[in-house]
Amino acid sequence: MDQSAPLRVARALISVSDKTGLIDLGRALVAHGAEILSTGGSAKALRDAGLPVTEVSDHTGFPEILDGRVKTLVPQIHGGILGRRDLPAHVEQMQAHQISPIDLVAVNLYPFEATVASGAGAEDCIENIDIGGPALIRAAAKNHDDVAVLTSPAQYAEIIAALEQGGTTLQTRRALAGAAYARTSAYDAAISAWFAKEREDLLPERLTIAGERAEVLRYGENPHQQAAFYRNGETRPGVATARQVQGKALSYNNLNDTDAAFEAVAEFSEPAVVIVKHANPCGVATASSLSSAWDLALRCDPVSAFGGIVALNHALDEETAEKIASIFTEVIVAPDATEGAMIALARKKNLRLLLTGALPDPSQGGLVVRSLAGGFLAQTRDNGRIGVADLKVVTKKAPTDTEMADLLFAFRVAKHVKSNAIVYAKDGATVGVGAGQMSRLDSARIAASKAGDIAKTLGLDAPLTKGSVAASDAFFPFADGLETIVAAGATAVIQPGGSIRDDEVIAAADAAGIAMVFTGMRHFRH
Known part of the structure; x- marks a missing residue:
């Protein structure tokens, strides 16, 4: 077999909880002669769009059982995915057991992370642990020489374009396989973290850290270092959840310093301003207004404040915004800002304004992780407070x-x-x-x-x-x-x-x- 040649998709299995882009993918597959196998809501959505679909239970001759917990965990499906087309013994066994090859698998998993984030109870969380989905994904990724695996709607456009060119290339399938294992790894990490939290085991025997790349940064702390920003799904208000209203892209140091400033300013309930330079506060003040707090914080060290990060714990007002904008400032982060404040800052095109919608809770726990050669350290957040x-x-x-x-x-x-x-x-x-x-x-x-x-x-x-x-x-x-x-x-x-x-x-x-x-x-x- 010429592995450099595109592989035609003759049969695809689709089972997705997120229906984004599903119809476009289905139409492209049908237009290029592919048979679609599907289940439940995915099959219904495709059928409602007028696309021919074969139910998995009709294809396998085995019905869905146990409230849908078992529907794809059958030899006709996994054999069709895992069977190697280049091995005569595999091909003979597939023919003997009437197992048809499956060339593309599109699966996104039950929304376990979203269910946990919603505050759902333990029973709902457990029911949203996908079993068949990860098995399908891992099987397709393992046999990526013959099978393309899609785990996100963001990948559909690439596959639709590939279908126009005759099929998927090995390079594409290998990249998709890597992404697939990253997705199932992150999914399992979220599940294990949830179980650890349920047991109140803050430092479990095995700790898996997973994140989704939000942005590739221009460089790290220094120009010769590569860097990227990852989100881990934590809902704690801060740089990862903030809306950037204006300004150029944030750098590695901007992100690190902004996080330090916002965590510090959240310690106070009265109007407060924190100015941070190189991860250290160089001015902190509380007052009856943000404007007054800014004056006091700046007075502590006006030299270091130049090119610094400013965090506020109340909505940024126009008067304070004008004052902050009067000196060179890299980032302003606040829970909110008035229209007047945003207009005042708009004149500073490069100044980044981040709005978080809320403050982090200083008393809240959670893990802080730091890498070491050969491992990493994990500790609970310093949420100690003295009265x-x-x-x-x-x-x-x-x-x-x-x-x-x-x-x-x-x-x-x-x-x-x-x-x-x-x-x-x-x-x-x-x-x-x-x-x-x-x-x-x-x-x-x-x-x-x-x-x-x-x-x-x-x-x-x-x-x-x-x-x-x-x-x-x-x-x-x-x-x-x-x-x-x-x-x-x-x-x-x-x-x-x-x-x-x-x-x-x-x-x-x-x-x-x-x-x-x-x-x-x-x-x-x-």
């Missing part, structure tokens, strides 16, 4: 009510800053951020130093860290980090505690006359 009742005052001086509010704000921000993290805050806004240093002392110094530089730029009498509070994402191993914070002007500190030198650090705080509280919870973020 006043969780705090332990460890110094002679207790925080004031105002300091307490700022401490909780700063610690919530520190959760989203790369470790080692030090965050200075005042009046519901960051006034200094030290991120990602190998030493906690360096993070404290850098944040204070930048605050001093910004004070000079703004013509202030003193750095904004004067009279602020400070948060540390993990304990102070030595007193020097805390002493640096005191020197920067902080009057209260929040930290997890738990160091073998806690007593030394508490003594340093008492000596400085500041308040300090322990959370008992750390927020490392690497």
